[in-house]
Amino acid sequence: RGLCMANTNLMFISALHYIPLAEGTAIIYLSPLLVTAMSGPLLGERIARLQWVAVAVGFIGVLFIVRPGGSLFHPVALLALGAALSFSLYQIITRKLNHTDKSSTTNFISGLVCALVTSLLLPFFWKTPTLYFAILMILLGVSALVSHLWMTKAYQHAKPSTLAPFSYTQLLFAGLIGYLFFDHIPDFMSLVGMLIIVAGGLLVFSKISYKRADK
16 A cells, blocks of 8 residues: 555656646546445456446547647656556555544555655655755645545545545546746646546446445
């Protein structure tokens, strides 16, 4: 789980050198669909036909954003897709660990492993940060810690299918931050791709919610 966390962070941050924040965030949100696809072989769960349709819909959305063969396409941008895959494995492992470990233990060990792995790269890429960037990195760490703790707390009180629509508001914040700080507005094709990915993700969660209601 810690290795997946480190890999997700490294690949996503690398991808952001080539694609804007909003588009990269949208591709990461392919992860609920990838989790659905991997739950069959890795967790032994039965995947309904409608859920497979949702997975296909999500990949179509990614094609709208990445646009292989287009003039704006950069192969390294596929790192965002790799980050989504790694994040999906992270969630699969989390499901398995939830049956045996406390969330506090899981988060601590995963964070420790992630820190150790990324520290191995320091001798090769170290640059002494300015005070400004040091403050930004501290704020990044604090916000990540708070978000993980609040997310864990939220899942203790509500079903994933209930929380899913709220998680997609991150796309709105990513778009807003991209506009305010980087003067970027997603083009029409990217916006269509984002909406398609969100639709696929919500379709998966609505199917899960429907199954639980039947039970």
